[in-house]
Amino acid sequence: MTGRLSSAGLDIHLLNSCQVLTKCVIFLADKRAIFVYIAVMQIIKTTEELSEACEKITQHPYCTVDTEFLRESTFWPELCLVQLACPGDEWIVDVLAKDMDFRPLLALMKNENVVKVFHAARQDIEIMYHLSGEVPHPVFDTQVAAMVCGYGDSISYDQLVYRITGRQLDKSSRFTDWSKRPLSQKQLEYALADVTHLREVYISIKANLEEQNRSHWVAEEMEILTSPETYDMPPENAWQRLKMRVRKPRELALMKKLAHWREETARAANVPRGRIIRDDAIYDVCSRAPTRMEQLSDMRSLNRGFDKSRYGPEILRIVSEVKAQDPNSFPKIPKPKQTPEGCAACTEMLKVLLKITVEKYGVAAKIIATVDELEKIAADNNADVPALHGWRRELFGNTALDLKNGKIALGYNNRSVQIVKLDSDQSKVAAE
Ligand SMILES: [Zn+2]
Helix, strand or coil: CCHHHHCCCCCCCCCCCCEEEEEEEEECCCCEEEEEEEECCCCCHHHHHHHHHHHHHCCCCCEEEEEEEECCCCCCCCCEEEEEEEEEEEEEEEECCCCCEEEEEEEECCCCCCEEEEEECCHHHHHHHHHHCCCCCCEEEEEHHHHHCCCCCCCHHHHHHHHHCCCCCCCCCCCCCCCCCCHHHHHHHHHHHHHHHHHHHHHHHHHHHCCCHHHHHHHHHHHHCHHHHHCCCCCHHHHHHHHCCCCHHHHHHHHHHHHHHHHHHHHHHHHCCCHHHCHHHHHHHHHHHCCCCHHCCCCCCCCCHHHHCEEEHHHHHHHHHHHHHCCCCCCCCCCCCCCCCCCCHHHHHHHHHHHHHHHHCCCCHHHHCCCCHHHHHHCCCCCCCCCHHHHHHHHHHHHHHHHHCCCEEEEEEEEEEEEEEECCCHHHHHHH
């Protein structure tokens, strides 16, 4: 291509990498022919095209995937676009196109020979799981992997692309209504950029992990991410999403029942939970335990007109059911956790140790231990927390126990906090 265009004395413009080149021939006035390559974005609108693209992808060890969806007015996210890319090719799948059958895509999602690369995969996986009842596998999440490569906690896609490739992405189409058709060229380009640069990001991060021998660290995280339990929440456990704002066993019993009912109702009607009854209103109903419709209509936390909706009688029914229950059957209010003496100070020390570990190894703190988990280590040498298992124990857990048990100390020297080994005599001194 280059030679022919140059001999015709034309400038060559490099095309956007997210498009496929189609060859055309143009005859000039002097009868010379030149070839031009026209960029065409591959937009899939039929099952056959989808099947072809997926077939192409299976010849590669990985593909990058992203989805665009809406979930403002529904319980389940509404899938609008799927973007796919593999080395040398990229597509936008218009999943709203008439008669589109997703099966080739779902087969690709569970093809064990092709790694599905996402950035911040959770919501995308949730959508695929809801569509097919199966979790994509194998999966590689560049946001999670970036945490063990020194890019900090939860880095955004555009920041990661910038840090790895130096390219700045145009984010102006971020708040597009992806269910609208037709989408503009700019919106489509924005959507496609979510997978095109991801290829380079993946290659770079994968190499980084291999070089540092950290691939297995990420593999562990990916197994959690692709475990169906991560996405399956039984409606009877829905109360666990709520805050413990109740103080009496009867209120807790009511909160559990209301949350269970709301979860099932919202799923069945495919509307967000807050459209049925907001969290605030659940706490309110728990403390006031209304039994008459007028009491419901007085509650300002309830959506307007709630007393007249079909949900009003449901709430009253649940309240009276719980009121009729034997108080001995009510769940116990969990006691506020008691931290043993000295634990708070020890936790502070572990926080400092975590901070220096994070700096030394270029790993995000979040992936090693949360403050909650540090508290558990402070209280118990055998606490069942990730930081005391596997690679986290090697990196941090063993040192944390040594610090806690007086075998090492922290000292400040040369503008940095350092670990000081104590011999047994010093340990004794430290103990006194
Ligand atoms: Zn996207």
